Amino acid sequence: GESVGLHLPTLSVQEGDNSIINCAYSNSASDYFIWYKQESGKGPQFIIDIRSNMDKRQGQRVTVLLNKTVKHLSLQIAATQPGDSAVYFCAENMGGTYKYIFGTGTRLKVLA
């Protein structure tokens, strides 16, 4: 399904390679961040989160890095698989409020 933006940036990677998806967030006061994966025709799926008191957090095949100095977030996917093909977007939350700012997303295409 349609996600965000007519011209989403696209990252094409070979199956088995590592993927790095980047996100520049907007508010220096944001202290909680989430990466979502949205497959075609589905809702955003939680992948991994990180709080501002951390620089790095690892999950299963995924790692999130946070650089507060430059307000940058990245998602690393190890050994990318065809099932990883989706749109990925970050979300930032400020001060424990209910509001999130969602990024526009990056489309990941995994080449066989």
Place this chain on the structure above:
Amino acid sequence: DAGVIQSPRHEVTEMGQEVTLRCKPISGHNSLFWYRQTMMRGLELLIYFNNNVPIDDSGMPEDRFSAKMPNASFSTLKIQPSEPRDSAVYFCASSRPTGGGETQYFGPGTRLLVL
């Protein structure tokens, strides 16, 4: 665990008709959100409920949109009358406090097409 449940998954209707979208949040979650997603504008927050009470409805486009949460396990988003520009994917999400920032879990969405 069942995730957020939404119905219908797809809705095609004619301009002027009433549309009702339904959501069942994850059990134990006390916050519920309705979002709209379009190609041009991405994800937009329409309304936020906490403990069944609407807290922020500033994102509701106009009076044609209304939302209710009669109990902790059910919410509706109604559009009356519907217009072609309402065509979008509508997501419901729920969360519970996790100690500063609340992780939101999304449902599969309702794809609405107004002709």
